[in-house]
Amino acid sequence: MSPLPDASGAPAKTPAAKEKPPLPRKRQRSYLRHRLEHGLLRAALGTLKLLPPGASTGFGRGTARLYFLLSRSRARILRENLTRAFPEKSAAEIRRIDSGCAGNLGAAFMEFLESSGLAREDILSRVSLAGEEHFAAARARGKGVFLLSAHFGSWELGAIRAGLIAGPISSVVRPLDNPLLEEELEHRRTRLGNRVIHKKDAAREILKAIRRSETVAILVDQNVLAEEAVFVPFFGRPAATTPSLALLQMKTDAAVVPVFTWPLGRGRYRLQFEKPILAEEFGPVGGSREERVLRATERYMAVTEKAIRGEPEAWLWMHNRWRTRPGGT
Numbered sequence: 001m002s003p004l005p006d007a008s009g010a011p012a013k014t015p016a017a018k019e020k021p022p023l024p025r026k027r028q029r030s031y032l033r034h035r036l037e038h039g040l041l042r043a044a045l046g047t048l049k050l051l052p053p054g055a056s057t058g059f060g061r062g063t064a065r066l067y068f069l070l071s072r073s074r075a076r077i078l079r080e081n082l083t084r085a086f087p088e089k090s091a092a093e094i095r096r097i098d099s100g101c102a103g104n105l106g107a108a109f110m111e112f113l114e115s116s117g118l119a120r121e122d123i124l125s126r127v128s129l130a131g132e133e134h135f136a137a138a139r140a141r142g143k144g145v146f147l148l149s150a151h152f153g154s155w156e157l158g159a160i161r162a163g164l165i166a167g168p169i170s171s172v173v174r175p176l177d178n179p180l181l182e183e184e185l186e187h188r189r190t191r192l193g194n195r196v197i198h199k200k201d202a203a204r205e206i207l208k209a210i211r212r213s214e215t216v217a218i219l220v221d222q223n224v225l226a227e228e229a230v231f232v233p234f235f236g237r238p239a240a241t242t243p244s245l246a247l248l249q250m251k252t253d254a255a256v257v258p259v260f261t262w263p264l265g266r267g268r269y270r271l272q273f274e275k276p277i278l279a280e281e282f283g284p285v286g287g288s289r290e291e292r293v294l295r296a297t298e299r300y301m302a303v304t305e306k307a308i309r310g311e312p313e314a315w316l317w318m319h320n321r322w323r324t325r326p327g328g329t
Helices: 022-050 055-070 072-085 091-117 120-126 132-140 155-162 179-190 203-211 244-252 289-310
Strands: 127-130 145-149 170-173 195-198 215-219 230-234 237-241 255-265 268-273
Touching (some): 055 072, 091 155, 091 179, 091 255, 120 155, 127 155, 132 145, 145 155, 145 244, 145 289, 155 179, 155 255, 155 268, 170 203, 179 195, 195 203, 203 215, 203 244, 244 289, 255 289
Parallel strands (some): 127 268, 145 215, 145 255
Antiparallel strands (some): 230 237, 255 268
16 A cells, blocks of 8 residues: 655755855744744633633634635635535625635634633533444444544534544644644644544554554545545546545555534534445455545545535635646646
């Protein structure tokens, strides 16, 4: 099996002698930027503690909507993605989804930040379960389980809740560029027992977890580079999608269980598990691996699209999902 593709580029070239003096200043700026960003986050967390119960969700919605009013590039991506995905919808409907998407992202982010102060019982009460029998059936096979999810609803709270069902899960994530902020996020992701696997060079750790019959959560709804991608339909357009999950499923025969965290309002969510997807559905083991991987990836994205169509406001439309085009453009 090929290792998991990552987004790293070619090694940086060694700078010429005349270019060496500016390097220390660049490192210092980076350090100061990291500290400043971390300081702003800590200040925001302190402000959240002063708000009355439930007010942080509204604060997050309002802040995110203001950001997208001011950030023309992200607002343009959001509006263009929605318009092309839903050509049948009117301009008024697109604006409603646009506003709802920004607001839901802000609310989910604030609720995740607040999760560091939530007890196990608080998570259980905020995130209900549906379709849990599908997750149980996949675990009963004894081959490990992959949870297929997306940046939908409060995916971070959903992962925490999933880890409280039958033991901790491991989530595959791309670390933030700021290590101080990444430490804050990782603390929230792992404090109730879950583990984090960093996306770069993750194949070995993922396979170890699956061979121990554990559960690994992977989000496959984001754009990747052309050399790392297979192109599959997503909202009527070819989308560059990582084949990593399909490659892993073909190698391990672990079930893939789609699961999405549906917003219910007032800070509550439903973690909805769907019927397991099995490797045998994509042809015999001796068949073409490329064809099986393509069919599996198409299925994963079809399931994801169906969920998003069920509640468009819950997905991350401001991500430039179709940036990579076939042919590497």
